[in-house]
Amino acid sequence: MTANATHRPTSAALGGPAASSAGLALRSATKRYGAETVFTDLDLTVDNGSFTVLVGPSGCGKSTCLRALAGLEALDAGQVLIDGVDVTRLPARARGLSMVFQDFALYPHMTVEQNVTFALRLQARHSRRGAGPDRAEIRRRCAEALTLLELDGLEQRRPAELSGGQRQRTALARAIVRRPRAFLMDEPLSNLDAQLRGQTRTQLARLHRRLGTTFLYVTHDQVEAMSMATRLVVLNRGEIVQAGAPEDVYERPVDTFVARFIGSPPMNLATASVTGRGDVSGDGLSGRIEAAGAAGQVTIGWRPAVATSDSTPGVDVTGRVDVVENVGEDRLVTALTPGGTAFAALLKPGTHPGVGAEITVRVPASGLHVFDHRTGRRLPAPG
Ligand SMILES: Nc1ncnc2c1ncn2[C@@H]1O[C@H](COP(=O)(O)OP(=O)(O)OP(=O)(O)O)[C@@H](O)[C@H]1O
Numbered sequence: 001m002t003a004n005a006t007h008r009p010t011s012a013a014l015g016g017p018a019a020s021s022a023g024l025a026l027r028s029a030t031k032r033y034g035a036e037t038v039f040t041d042l043d044l045t046v047d048n049g050s051f052t053v054l055v056g057p058s059g060c061g062k063s064t065c066l067r068a069l070a071g072l073e074a075l076d077a078g079q080v081l082i083d084g085v086d087v088t089r090l091p092a093r094a095r096g097l098s099m100v101f102q103d104f105a106l107y108p109h110m111t112v113e114q115n116v117t118f119a120l121r122l123q124a125r126h127s128r129r130g131a132g133p134d135r136a137e138i139r140r141r142c143a144e145a146l147t148l149l150e151l152d153g154l155e156q157r158r159p160a161e162l163s164g165g166q167r168q169r170t171a172l173a174r175a176i177v178r179r180p181r182a183f184l185m186d187e188p189l190s191n192l193d194a195q196l197r198g199q200t201r202t203q204l205a206r207l208h209r210r211l212g213t214t215f216l217y218v219t220h221d222q223v224e225a226m227s228m229a230t231r232l233v234v235l236n237r238g239e240i241v242q243a244g245a246p247e248d249v250y251e252r253p254v255d256t257f258v259a260r261f262i263g264s265p266p267m268n269l270a271t272a273s274v275t276g277r278g279d280v281s282g283d284g285l286s287g288r289i290e291a292a293g294a295a296g297q298v299t300i301g302w303r304p305a306v307a308t309s310d311s312t313p314g315v316d317v318t319g320r321v322d323v324v325e326n327v328g329e330d331r332l333v334t335a336l337t338p339g340g341t342a343f344a345a346l347l348k349p350g351t352h353p354g355v356g357a358e359i360t361v362r363v364p365a366s367g368l369h370v371f372d373h374r375t376g377r378r379l380p381a382p383g
Helices: 061-072 112-128 135-148 164-175 194-211 222-228 245-249 257-262
Strands: 025-032 037-044 049-053 077-082 097-100 184-185 215-217 231-236 239-244 267-274 279-282 283-290 295-301 314-327 329-334 344-345 358-362 369-373
Touching: 025 061, 037 061, 037 239, 049 061, 049 222, 049 245, 061 184, 061 215, 097 295, 112 164, 112 215, 135 164, 164 194, 164 358, 194 215, 194 222, 215 222, 215 257, 222 245, 231 245, 231 257, 239 245, 239 257, 257 295, 257 369, 267 344, 295 314, 314 344
Parallel strands: 049 215, 049 231, 097 184, 184 215
Antiparallel strands: 025 037, 025 077, 231 239, 267 279, 267 295, 279 283, 283 314, 295 369, 314 329, 314 358, 329 344
């Protein structure tokens, strides 16, 4: 649904064409529901103009962060800042933000046009001193938003006469016409089928580029997160585990949680022993790494796609093929080491090991991640 967090905006940021994008932040934020603490002392920064995606497993507190920023939930402690200004006590409608939720919540009896312009019409009716948009302005903004979201020609349809994607785009148009300082989106694509989700992701990324406004997007789907974010924030159990450019998070996960959570299929992890010289041995593993401070037991990680069968130096992983899946031209093979640890390998076309066959994949040194076996924290880069 599109929450009308800003029915009667009080800030200039919402009213006129000069409305500007803003950065958002939670500072030392604590939120509890009864005996349950969702987060304590949390600092979250959403840079102005960024497409920040807050990603993490179900129940880690993503929606609560979003709702606290929007003013739909009060914090127990800490502050909400918009462009550095403390808005903790400002009601939702005065924050100049627009929310888009997963269930669209369009008014079923209204046409697309009426749904999209609803908040503006309300604003015009209630605003004193003529500060709200006039009719011509409302029509103009509506036409602009409908064109941007490829909804031209559907103005007079009711939600029941729209496809799921068109409904979601109407909800987005409704958020856009209000010229918010930031868009807050809570899993807005989860009710769409896979193909439509893919298309809408592309449209959202394009929309962000065109509008240049801050987007804060919540999802538990890391593929969605990776494909749209300019900045990724990984949350786990109410704590920010890692934040950065999506490719940095993917290439240098700070711990085994992020390593497994970001990337599809997930990173393989295995326990290994390393000598001071860097010789690696373990269940189905042998080779060499160079990782400062890595002597002893470590957790080794590698992505299924980095496995090669050539002679690049690195670590060999041996197992018996358990499952073979066709993924486009490649084969995704799941194999079991002698000790029964599963690992995945994305094999190139032409490599067709059958179930039960023994395979050895070479993980090049550049594709190895080494983590502290006890804490799961990343150790200095090998090689
Ligand atoms: N209104 C509420 N009353 C009580 N507990 C709540 C309320 N809203 C959320 N919680 C709890 O707070 C925790 C965080 O919830 P939140 O919705 O922020 O998680 P999330 O990361 O967005 O999860 P999901 O991906 O499943 O939507 C959960 O344990 C949830 O059960």
